Amino acid sequence: MKPSRNPLGEDLARMLKGGVIMDVVTAEQAKIAEKAGAVSVMALERIPSDIRAHGGIARMSDPALIAKIKKAVTIPVMAKVRIGHTAEARILEALNIDFIDESEVLTPADPFHHIDKRPFKVPFVCGATNLGEALRRINEGAAMIRTKGEAGTGNVVEAVRHLKLILREIRDLQSMNGRALKTFAREQRIPMDLLKHVRKLQKLPVVMFTAGGIATPADAALLMDIGAEGVFVGSGIFTSENPAKTARAMVEATTHFQDSRLLLKVSTNLGEAMSGLDIASLPVKMQERGW
Amino acid sequence: MTVGVLALQGDVSEHHEVLRGLRVASFDVRTPADLAGVDRLIIPGGESTAISLLLQSSGLFQEIIARHIKRTLPIFGTCAGAILLAKRIEGTNTPKSLALLNITIDRNAYGTQLDSFEERISVPVLGRKLLRVSFIRAPKITATGEGVEILAMHKKVPVLVRQGSILASACHPEVQCEIRLHEYFLKI
Numbered sequence: 001m002k003p004s005r006n007p008l009g010e011d012l013a014r015m016l017k018g019g020v021i022m023d024v025v026t027a028e029q030a031k032i033a034e035k036a037g038a039v040s041v042m043a044l045e046r047i048p049s050d051i052r053a054h055g056g057i058a059r060m061s062d063p064a065l066i067a068k069i070k071k072a073v074t075i076p077v078m079a080k081v082r083i084g085h086t087a088e089a090r091i092l093e094a095l096n097i098d099f100i101d102e103s104e105v106l107t108p109a110d111p112f113h114h115i116d117k118r119p120f121k122v123p124f125v126c127g128a129t130n131l132g133e134a135l136r137r138i139n140e141g142a143a144m145i146r147t148k149g150e151a152g153t154g155n156v157v158e159a160v161r162h163l164k165l166i167l168r169e170i171r172d173l174q175s176m177n178g179r180a181l182k183t184f185a186r187e188q189r190i191p192m193d194l195l196k197h198v199r200k201l202q203k204l205p206v207v208m209f210t211a212g213g214i215a216t217p218a219d220a221a222l223l224m225d226i227g228a229e230g231v232f233v234g235s236g237i238f239t240s241e242n243p244a245k246t247a248r249a250m251v252e253a254t255t256h257f258q259d260s261r262l263l264l265k266v267s268t269n270l271g272e273a274m275s276g277l278d279i280a281s282l283p284v285k286m287q288e289r290g291w
Numbered sequence: 292m293t294v295g296v297l298a299l300q301g302d303v304s305e306h307h308e309v310l311r312g313l314r315v316a317s318f319d320v321r322t323p324a325d326l327a328g329v330d331r332l333i334i335p336g337g338e339s340t341a342i343s344l345l346l347q348s349s350g351l352f353q354e355i356i357a358r359h360i361k362r363t364l365p366i367f368g369t370c371a372g373a374i375l376l377a378k379r380i381e382g383t384n385t386p387k388s389l390a391l392l393n394i395t396i397d398r399n400a401y402g403t404q405l406d407s408f409e410e411r412i413s414v415p416v417l418g419r420k421l422l423r424v425s426f427i428r429a430p431k432i433t434a435t436g437e438g439v440e441i442l443a444m445h446k447k448v449p450v451l452v453r454q455g456s457i458l459a460s461a462c463h464p465e466v467q468c469e470i471r472l473h474e475y476f477l478k479i
Contacts, residue, residue, distance in 0.1 A: 007409065007425075008404070008407045008408070008409065008425065008427065009404070011302075011407070011425050011427045011463065011466045012404055012407065012427050012428065014301075014302040014305060014336070014466060015301055015302055015336045015337050015338070015370070015371070015427055015428075016337075016338070017300070017301060017302060017303065017304075017337075018298070018299070018300040018301060018303065018337070019300045019301075019337070019338060019341055034340060034384060036344075037340065037341040037344040037345065038338075038341065039300060039337065039338040039341050040338070073384065074340065074382065074383060074384045074398060074399055075338050075340060075341075076338075076403075076404065076428065093405070096402075096403045096405055097403075097404075098403050098404040098428070099404065121405055122404060122405060123404065248344075251341065251344070251345070252345070252348065255298075255299050255300060255321065255345055256321060256349075259321075259322075
C-alpha cells in the first residue's frame, strides 16, 4: 500500500475522534461551541438549513468571517469550499485554516472532478454516501471522510443509511474473490491496492465521521453506536431552542453513547429541537452532489 | 498489569494498538468505575478543552488526582494529555487541568495545522535509535519546575518530560506506531 497522502492531516483527524464538530456562523457561536466541548468548529456564513431556505448559489464564506471565528477560539477551525473549487481551497489554505471541507452543502463548481487534494498541506474532509465514493476521495488525498446524510433536514435517516452502507461494503470485501475485487475497483474508479488495503484493515484508512441531519443527542449516540468515529452537527445546535445546552448534551452523548442513563439525563428538558424536513419532498438532495 | 486509556475523546485506539503490540491488556476509561480497574492511565491526544470538560462531568477529574496522590496511578499524557497534566497553562480559553506535573505549557504554540510536522527525536533513556513522532498543533513546554526531568528536546525546547510516575510528551509517538516510549512508561 502506498504511503498516505497527507499523514499529518490524517493525524489531526485522529485527534478529533470521539468528538463533535459544530457549524457556527459568528464568533459568539464559536465561543459557545468551544465552551460546550466541541473539538472543532466549521465556520460558515449560513448553516445548511438556511442555505436550503435561501436558495441561490452557495459559495465559500467571506474569509473575513472565517478569520474572525479563528480568532475567537483555540480549537481547530474548518471551513467549506465548493466541490472541485481549487481556487477557494487555495484561499483557505492561505488563510491558515486547519481543515477544509469540500462540501456538497455548497453548490458544486466542477461537474467532472473533485479537487486534487494531494498538492495541499492543509487537510481535507470530504463527504461520501458509499464505499466507492469514500475511496475516490481518499485516493484524491482526503485526510478524513464524513458520511453525507442529508444536511439541513434534521432528519437522521440518510446519515444512518450512508454509515451502515459503507460499513457493510467494507465487510463485504472479505468475501470477494480477486475478480470481484477487480471489477469493483474498475467500476468505482479506485486503485486495486487501496481496495485491498481496506479489505485487510476492515476499516477506512482515514478517520470516518458522520454528518447530515443530526438534531438530538440521541441521534449522535445512535450513529456512534453504529460505528461512526465522531459527529458533525450542522443546523441541529443553533436552530434549537437552547443552543448551549444542546451543544453540551451532544458532546456528552457522543462520548458516553453506550451509557443509557447518561443519555436519558442529557436528553431531558432540552427544549425544542430543530423542526426538520421530510427528505422525500426536498427539491434539492445535497447528498447527490459529488462524483 | 492493566492499562487504561482515557476514552473521553481523542486518539484512543492508537494507544490501544501500541499496547496490543506490547502484549499488555488495555481498557477504555470513561467512568470512575472504569478507572478503578486499571493500574496505569494514558491520557491521549485530542482537544484539551473538550477532554477537560468531560473529565469534570464524568467525575474522573477528582478520582484521577486522588489515585495519583495515593501513588497508585502512573500517568502518561501525549499532547492534549500533557496539557491536562500541566500545573500552568498559557494562552487564552485555557482548560482546567489536573495540575499534577510541574511544568508550564503553551497550547497551540507551534501554530495551526499548517505548522504541524513529523520529526525524529533523540531520547537517551530509550537508547540511541531516534524516536519517530508527530507534532500536531502541538503545545510547547515553556518552563519546567522542580522535580521535572527533561527526557528529550527539540530545537532547544523540552518535548518529553518525567516527574516521578508522570510522563508527558508534547508530540505523538503513538501515531507513528512507536512502542518504545510506552514500553518505558510501563516500567516507571
